[in-house]
Amino acid sequence: MRTELKDGQLIVYDADIDPAVVFDCGQAFRFYDRDGVFKGVAHGKVLCVSGGDALRIWPVEERDADIWRTYFDLDLDYNTIKQEWTDETLVKCVAEVKGMRLLNQDPFETIISFLISANNNIKRIRKIIEKISAAYGEKLEFEGEEYYAFPTPAALAAADEETLMSCGAGYRAPYILNTAKQLEDGSFIENIKTLNYADAKKELLKLMGVGPKVADCILLFAFGHKNAFPKDVWIRRIIKQEYSEDLKKDADIDEFAERTFGKYAGIAQQYLFHYARLKNIAY
């Protein structure tokens, strides 16, 4: 993918990446549409992203360019992956959902964010994460406006349950605290990076508030396991409607997903998920 860094702006030509899709598909929660430019905080920095013919990302310093290339998964050839998919339903979703791309996000932020996502909806997840960031994250200023970085593990580990409750975390507040404390020294996350999919999932399941679905989201969005296939209510609906009534058990769906979508089933999952939400598929 041809990229250029010019005047503090990282330009990705022929990117086929639509920020409106990328930031509204429930993988990242901290970017908002400001008159067509998506602004938010990632890796502790305020970032602006615009689509169109080319993807434009700013402000980008030269020494951070690789961080953002990785963040937007630019080293993976989505065109080839899409061309290899033959499943009729998936091809339909790909045609309708243009510009999808999976971000490679910070592990700690992703773990806490998807801990909050349990039995919750995307709009409210965003609100809760925003409040927690404002309460415990570093304040950043950009073009006269205030932004807040996602809290560091140490900052969240030192949080108190009442404040997290007042942020709207609800019954997840103790999970957030407990998990933040376990991740504080960084060794847990560093170890996960060395493990294969199955072992990494097994480890993540030890965290309080992390079950099979949340673990798969974390593995897919923060650890690059593109085969991870999170099974939420929307995915179960579209699978039931488009494929089979009998695919209910996680293991059965996983086997079906690998057989039907291949080793990038997680990317396929994101197309299916976004399509299902777009069409508001019901049971």
Next chain:
DNA sequence: ACCCAGGGTGACG
């Protein structure tokens, strides 16, 4: 007033 949302936990068979 009920139902739902990128579900998980703990108890009980």
Next chain:
DNA sequence: CGTCACCATGGG
């Protein structure tokens, strides 16, 4: 191994 009540919260 599977089932199930329960869990905070806000929007439809």
